Amino acid sequence: MGDSHTWVFRGRGVVYSPGPITARNFTSENNSYKQDLDSVFNAMAKSGDSLVLCVGEVDMRAHYWRDFPVFYARGVSIEQFIMNNVAKLYDAIQLTLNTYGFDSFVLWGAPAASIEGKLYNKDLPFVGSTTTRNILIHLFNLSFIKCMLSNPKFHKMGFSTLFYNMIDAQVNSTTNFVTDGVHLDEKLYGNVIWEIVSQIISNRSEMVNEKIALGALFDQLKDHSYRPVLKNFTAVERDSLFDTWILLDDASMNLPYDRKISISTAEIKGDFIFVRSDSMNQIEKSEIKQLALEIQ
Amino acid sequence: MNSLEVVVFSAIAEVLNLPVTSINLESKIDVTENWDSLTNMDILLKVEDLLGITFAASDLEQLNSSRSIIEKLQLN
Structure with a gap:
């Protein structure tokens, strides 16, 4: 469920996207996208189901950098700014899991930003360069993992992404993995992503948050400011x-x-x-x- | 409508490109036309500029309705 990054899951389980739902939309009960998702959950979710959620990419591509200078001028660091937003998302996810009785959960992370020069249009707006957006994605991932580690109320939660396989140590995208500037090609990546997510869900009894491992590059980047x-x-x-x-x-x-x-x-x-x-x-x-x- | 409401409603209407008569105390993000997380920041900056004040960072995300903005201004 979630934004258009759910496309890579098409044909695998129930897939639903109400539109470009943001992490902020997901935290708002008034938002029509969130209300659409809740309608689907109400109609279809059964106790014991697993939920894979795709939200956050739109925030990182178009919203965070645009809003951040206002907060920075008031003394909020980029790390704190993103953590504030992710913590609200984390709480909203916890509420969703408890409300509908989901048994396990995976947040599927955003792919690396396209390399500069890729043409965008009004339907896929963005601000910031490739590196800027990748830094925002990394800080979002890091914040979500910190929330999972510090608030292990729902232990059957997972986070997974191919992001750290798509960037180098300078947080540059190593190639253009995305086809339209934003989305992964479901024909190329659908099977591998489904395999990753399925493994997390099927091994949920052993999925302890402390075992989260996103590889050496994540470990290298996680302490950067x-x-x-x-x-x-x-x-x-x-x-x-x-x-x-x-x-x-x-x-x-x-x-x-x-x-x-x-x-x-x-x-x-x-x-x-x-x-x-x-x-x-x-x-x-x-x-x-x-x-x-x-x-x- | 008091003077504070006039200023806030005018700022909201201008940013959202709506007639000021369509803005009231029930106007808010995700409900009022064109009012989303992007335009919300525009509204707050517009109110700040009109009134010569600065909202605290910790208040910004809670200020997402005409009522919450006006109530915050009345507290200051």
């Missing part, structure tokens, strides 16, 4: 692509970050200023707020 990098954003337009994320370790070395950014069709060499959130003054905060307004 990220900060936005400021520059003069006056030229940034609403639909621009830009990358303002770096590893905090790189920032501390005060090295120039020569990543290219694209503003509309023009490509500009990045000349970023590294700023730690604890050293921000009011002028810089107002600049971020202005950025937020420009993005929106």
Whole structure:
């Protein structure tokens, strides 16, 4: 159940997508997508069923980066911002599992973002570069796993993803795994994804949250911190692509970050200023707020 | 309609591109036309700019209805 990433499960069990439901929609009882899902659960869910949920990709692609500068200007880190959102999703999932009597649960994670240059259209909007969106996906995954580990109320929960097989240590996508800029090809990946999810569900009695393992790359990335990098954003337009994320370790070395950014069709060499959130003054905060307004 | 409601309803109407007469105390995210998580932030920033105030980060996600915004403003 969930967003369009349920497509890779078509033909396997009951698959239903009410539309581009976001993680935030899933936490809202007023939301029509959530109400659609609840209607399906009410009509079909039997005690003991397993639920595989696909939500979050739309948030990471289009919502989080757009909203985050507003929160950052108020002192919220990207890690905390995403954790706040994921914790609400986690609570909503727990409520769903208990309400409908699901026996086991798997959150299927988003695939890596497409490599820059992929054309998007209004139906698949995005903000941020490939790396930016991959960092958001990683932080979302990490936050969900932290929720599972710290709140093991429902022990038959799992999280799985191919994301860490699709990126390198710099969080770049290693190739274009997605066909339309967003979705995995169900013909290529459907069987392997179903096998992964089925294993989690069938072995649920042994599925202890502490045994979650997403591989060496996840282990390597899980302790990294990220900060936005400021520059003069006056030229940034609403639909621009830009990358303002770096590893905090790189920032501390005060090295120039020569990543290219694209503003509309023009490509500009990045000349970023590294700023730690604890050293921000009011002028810089107002600049971020202005950025937020420009993005929106 | 008091002055605070005028400001908030006007901000909501402008962001959502709706007539101000269609906004009332029952207007809220996921119910009122065009009011979703993206436009919600636009509404809050618009209210901040109009009133010269800044909402706390911890309040932002709870402020998703005309009533909650007005009640928050009345507390300040």
